[in-house]
Amino acid sequence: MKVSELSRRTGVQVPLIKHYLREGMLPPGRATASNQADYGEDHVHRLRFIRTLIATRGLSAGATKEILDAITAEQEDLHQVFGIVLGVRAAKQEEDAVTEQPSSEPEPERAGLADTRELIAEMGWDVSRGNPAAHTLAEVLAALADLGADIDWRALLPYARLADSIADVDMQQMHGERDLLAQAERAVLVSILLEPALLALRRLAQESKSSRHFGGDSDGGPDDTNST
């Protein structure tokens, strides 16, 4: 198909398609004339994938390109692909490039990291030191301590166990893809695209449960619910 048809099929404007082609985010089409190319279903698929990462997940074009480049170039097995998607490999390379030296992290962040490592050990998780999620968790734990909240790493264990079960469901979603590139795309989709869906599901469940646990019968109550 021509680029105009590709645009119509995907809803992505022609100038933006040309930009993705120049950036290498979209592989070139098959040249049919000096200034024309033919595009196929793979292009439709890839464009939709790019648009989804940017629109739904709010990734920048740069971050999207990095993920696409990495999964295209480095896929050796699905575990490596997950490492790329989760940002573990990038962090590892950075770590390798820097000589180990006494940490200059501020105090609370360091305390948060120690707690995070205890939680990871308690869960028996096999996790790289460079996994950026460990730092995110450390930040939240440090913020909770700073606020004087009585939620420490032990209080997060019930959440960690449920997260473990979620990851089991995630792994089941990975079966059945035909080739490693398709699997890599699916890993991105399951890992990254489902994140806002999971938070949304929790917020829906929270509203429902808070109504049952704490609901008065003031306005904003059951009069405006979906239940049938």
Added chain:
Amino acid sequence: MKVSELSRRTGVQVPLIKHYLREGMLPPGRATASNQADYGEDHVHRLRFIRTLIATRGLSAGATKEILDAITAEQEDLHQVFGIVLGVRAAKQEEDAVTEQPSSEPEPERAGLADTRELIAEMGWDVSRGNPAAHTLAEVLAALADLGADIDWRALLPYARLADSIADVDMQQMHGERDLLAQAERAVLVSILLEPALLALRRLAQESKSSRHFGGDSDGGPDDTNST
């Protein structure tokens, strides 16, 4: 304490404290002289809370002010507080102000919403039509359909059940606070501040499980793990 001491205790710069005071995000201190005021532990606590929402959760100062205003002004019961925190009440007011009219949403978004309502019904959740999380979920479902992924609302049911269990843990975290303002702050903390922690826990579990399910023995493997 003086404002300089308040700044030292919280790590928030004096000009920024004065800005929060002007904006009403921080209640005024007790005036001790025409141009001086005395601040207490409540101010320390509130400032840390503001800083946490902005720094850890990436909320804008405007969004933080809205949440603080709303929980301070409107708290009647904890269910209402959750409604405010989850953005349900704001959405409801908007909805009330607009006459019901045929939807002008684009087609895939509408399909996503229908699927979302099916999932909510299947879960037996009691959810307001205005809960913004329903729209988030609809967007993700529409994006998945658009990508041709075989993940529809039924495939999300295992996630929905785990989200339901997470919300149970959330509700347990709400017990024991002394007054409604303290509970409101805790609702913000549990609902909003724990979101990045939950995603981080899932990513840690994903790395661990992907290593067991798909790991080769190429580099990036167990040589650089935490496990002891």
